[in-house]
Amino acid sequence: MDDDQSFVNSYPSVQPAPDEGVISVDVSRDALVDSMTDMSETPIPPDIIASVGTTADNEEENGRLTLAYERLYEIPKTIVERFSDHIKYLDISHNKITNLDALVYFKSLTSLIADDNPITENCYLPPLPKLELLWLNRCKIASLYPWVGKLKESCPNLQYLSLMGNPAAPSYFNGGTFYEYLQYRLFVISQFPSLNHLDDRRVTEDQRLEAQRLYKRPFFERMVKPAGLSQIVNTSVTWNTFQNKINNFLGKDKQGNRNLLI
Template identity: 70%
Template sequence: MEGPSTSKQLPNTSADEGVLTVDVTNNVLVDSITDLPVNLIRPDLIMSTDGSAENEEDSTKLNLAYENLYEVPRTIVERFADYVKYLDLSHNKITNLDALVHFKHLTSLIADDNPITENCLLPPLPKLQLLWLNHCKIASLYPWVGKLKESCPNLNYLCLMGNPAAPSDFNGGTFYESLQYRLFVISQFPSLNHLDDRKVTYDQRQEAQRLYKRPLLDRLVRSRNTGIGQLVHTPVTWTSVQNKLSTFWGKDRGSDRNLLI
């Protein structure tokens, strides 16, 4: 007979193991991964914490892919945040990355295939150089990219392929939309060397600076008689960006090949 203060754990299965515990006393559900004791963390999640790894690089990597996570567990944060530099959260159900604020040394973050939207803002990660958010749910670049720039100003590698806000041949985007997306993102990150599946070229950076340089945007924001003033204050799709910019520059909206370069 169990005592009144004991917790009853659901039967273990390969799918449910370590996922849920029922607290009978308080009649609440508890995320047992979050509260998982350190000695029960799966060994393959721990690369090394005592210098026993084959090399220093392995000791700073943490792989949490395919773990059916809705958030970064507190126990994981407490155990690994002080030294992990490479973190893989791909193929989970994460929508909030606030817990990463504790990963002060993080330089690489892989979070592909999560239901992350433009409402998910990364905490300050000044050391982050590589960020993959492929096949997430990011539907609008503005103001999300600006917030990303503030949080991660030193990105060298950024990959957003498969998101609605990153038009390409793979998701039905036109050449015009893909080019505008690419130039806009490049304009926000001076240190960016690689965007999606291609390197950032000198010509692309020059054109991005010419097209999206700050004085021009400020001038457009102050102009209340143009549609572009509303554009920079509200989340939009790149289709509407194309239409508004085409109107401002006197371009034909119906032509995808009338590039702003």
């Protein structure tokens, strides 16, 4: 079909470093491209065929597709063409994917598992208005700004979000303090009114109210002056910089009541 061929020609390709090995999988030909040899094609291992080919035959019925642990640098074009219209649950965890642009074709997607991929704050999700669950644990997201705002625009109806193990999500596990964790948590909650679960904990009504109080626009504007809100919206700001600003604004006495929110 002309439309399909046009899509194949226009779909961006993400190329890895020369020493990374396998760079893509072509399920339609049961072959993969190997950058470490002079051969243009080698057979796909049986485990990949089993998980992508055999399992995929049943996806029209249950709307689930798993591409985990396949050493992928991108979502294969053949998978996008064949399943994007009806897949609701997609697992691409434990790969080497850095670009999620292909998800724009998954119009019915409600759940996305993308743990353990080298995804950074420079990777923006395309509009996914039906997405309710997003897991990006143990990725490479180092800054919340402006990434969280872009995520809110792309996925306004998120109910379950998990960012554990990212540098931008402070916790005891990556050297963050309780106060850093609390600030991170309340800010993310403030961006998603429908969020029911963040990381490993349910969002409580007290947390939601406190998040709205702290991060409503007048407060936010006062906090970022004199540079102005546009500086945070349009540039990447580290969490430490933002934390220093909010610490100065709130004062250290705020920490005395911090245990009430968790």
